Amino acid sequence: MAHMREDPRPLPTEPRPYLEELVRRTRTVCGPHLVSVLAVGSLALGDYRHGRSDIDVTVVVEPSLPGPALHDLAGALAHPHLPCPAAGLELVVYGTDFVRHPSGAAGYLLDLNTGPLLPNRADVDAARSPAFWYVIDRSVAHQTGLTLFGRPAREVIAAPDRPDLLAAVRASVREHSDGEGHLADNRVLNGCRSVVFCRTGRWMAKRTAAREVALAEEEFRPLVEAAVRSFERPRSSAIPLPTAEVRAFLAWVRARVEQTARAAGI
Incomplete structure (x- = not known):
């Protein structure tokens, strides 16, 4: 993944091919509107346990991303269309206009859960979700997010107040x-x-x-x-x-x- 990653910190061996394909598909769907793909959660904190941990990914896009692209991205990344090697994938898409400012809201454009141990879920209505997990995840992303593609986490995601x-x-x-x-x-x-x-x-x-x-x-x-x-x-x-x-x-x-x-x- 060296041709896509800017962050020198190592990723665990097991999810690397999957993350490489996830980035490739995300770039294909989002095109020039894609700003960053970041590994967060246990991958960012150095505590990923294969067979136990989820793969947590944050995607940041320009607000001009066409609306149908979110549906297309959810389809392109859904398990088993893209087989997830971990317990599941938890992927959240944000617009740059939201994540560049501190916020206590959920604020996502797409919240995708998929994988062998997760029920498939693709939600585009952030108002329906409790905000706290997203606030914590953005805090972790700002602190230690691993750049898989594009701009580093600290440049695109503001730390919550x-x-x-x-x-x-x-x-x-x-x-x-x-x-x-x-x-x-x-x-x-x-x-x-x-x-x-x-x-x-x-x-x-x-x-x-x-x-x-x-x-x-x-x-x-x-x-x-x-x-x-x-x-x-x-x-x-x-x-x-x-x-x-x-x-x-x-x-x-x-x-x-x-x-x-x-x-x-x-």
């Missing part, structure tokens, strides 16, 4: 506390990442954040270490975690996040 970002973190922790639709290990590790972000203002890989929490919080160390062991396995063989302990841990996480938000006047 801290109040909007803390509100998004708070909302994400609330969703994980409810637990529906999320593996227990992922809920625990995202909790660790949220706490470390509140302490440092930086996004870390889930396992790195987990190590920090395990070292600092002896009470939760066995649970956090069990979550890491589970995360290192395929999704189909995730280790069950004690429900009551997960609930207690996430209540502690939520209290830490709420404390940070209140201190910031949110």
Whole structure:
């Protein structure tokens, strides 16, 4: 992928051919309206686990992109038309006019989920979606996004303002506390990442954040270490975690996040 990538940081071996073809198809559909294709999420944070992680991609286009191109792009990238080697692809398309400014809104032009373990979804109505995941993803993209094609992330994606970002973190922790639709290990590790972000203002890989929490919080160390062991396995063989302990841990996480938000006047 050296002929397309500007970012010198390495990508994991397994998804490289897929990402190369994803970029090729995106360039074909979007043409001169394409500004950037960025790897975000676990790929950007250096914590991609093949067989467990999704592939997270952000695409930035000029607002002049013809409307039908979004439908065409969703079709070109849909699994199994383009077989996804990971658990799934989560790809979000933004216009430059939106992402160049900080925002607490979802703001996407297209939100595509597809893959062997994800139900196919191509949504073009950002008003229907909770904004917090998109705010967090743009923050990660601005901090560490890997350039697969075009302009670097920091040049095209503005960092969300801290109040909007803390509100998004708070909302994400609330969703994980409810637990529906999320593996227990992922809920625990995202909790660790949220706490470390509140302490440092930086996004870390889930396992790195987990190590920090395990070292600092002896009470939760066995649970956090069990979550890491589970995360290192395929999704189909995730280790069950004690429900009551997960609930207690996430209540502690939520209290830490709420404390940070209140201190910031949110």
